[in-house]
Amino acid sequence: MWQGLYQELKDRNFIVIAIALDSCGADAVRQWIRATEPTPPPMLELMGWGERERAAAGAPTYPCLIDEKHVVAELYNIVNVPMAVWIDERGRIVRPTESAGASDAFRKLNRADFSLPPDASAQAKAARTSYFDAIRDWVIKGERSAYALGADAARDRVAGITGQDARAITLFRLGQYLFAHGHRADALEYLAEARRLRPESWAIARQSWEIEEAGKAAGPDFWAAVQALGDRPYYPPAKL
């Protein structure tokens, strides 16, 4: 779906660089990048893709990179997906890491029949549309766009990490390394500890669940954790 936006804007000196945070590597992501079957419509609705995006869908021609070690997550403090960062021509961050058009509408999903109430469907679409419109504005107007933040405003939005976060990131890296080297059982202990120390990072939690068992990232543990958020957002909305 990002392909449609990219196609629309690519002649304006703009590129999308997709980063798949996936410890299981190319095999885990191939079917998503080079889809052999169309995404089911309820899934598209859940993700807020409207008619315009669906009509322009296609296989990505922008770079789709695979980040098995979550290097980019560490460098840019990415704690969930989809999240995005805007980087200008000179390599300056003009919008730090934030939710990329996603919304909490999925929390209203009826998981028995995969249906979404109309208000949730509208919420998903509105989040997607406003984010895409902001990108269009930036690409066309550059630094004159109200969405391209000045240095002070951008710096104010940079979320820092705590000592405990840093420890969780290090344990996650150790767990990942052990997993990649065939020591799955030992890896899981470190990953669980990382998850415990940094519950705010859904990227750590869901990746480590997925390493434990395929599908667990979207299983009962995930839904229980989302439920436990109560009034707090899963995707803090991008402040556009």
Place this chain on the structure above:
Amino acid sequence: MSIAILHDRREYQAADALAEGDNLWLGLDDLRAASGWELKPEGACMGERCVPIPPGREAEFLRDGGRRFNLAALARLLGNPIAHDDRHGVWAFGAAPAERNQSLRTLEAPDFTLPDLDGRMHSLADYKGMKRLLMAWASW
């Protein structure tokens, strides 16, 4: 014993390391290859930056007549988190939170290099001069 050392983005196998409890003693060549730190008369140095060994604490940092250096002691001094698995001989050293936060607040987009599906490598810097939307997603 052979120890795998994960330090910043480096991964290095140190053939002759001594892991003792929370200390990791490395020969000076291994120290440099694993971490980028070098032992100089001023202390432990990386590029322009030198960290003096705290006076009176030399034994925590150096042994075997100065031929081995304790990378874990330096990490503790600098506030870098450490995690190690002794069963498989793996030590991970993370970024200190203050340092990471400072670099995030410079608003300079840090470079990285990663493969695409065909194994071709791409760096963020390859796309310099363009507006770049860095978008993280996952299959899970």
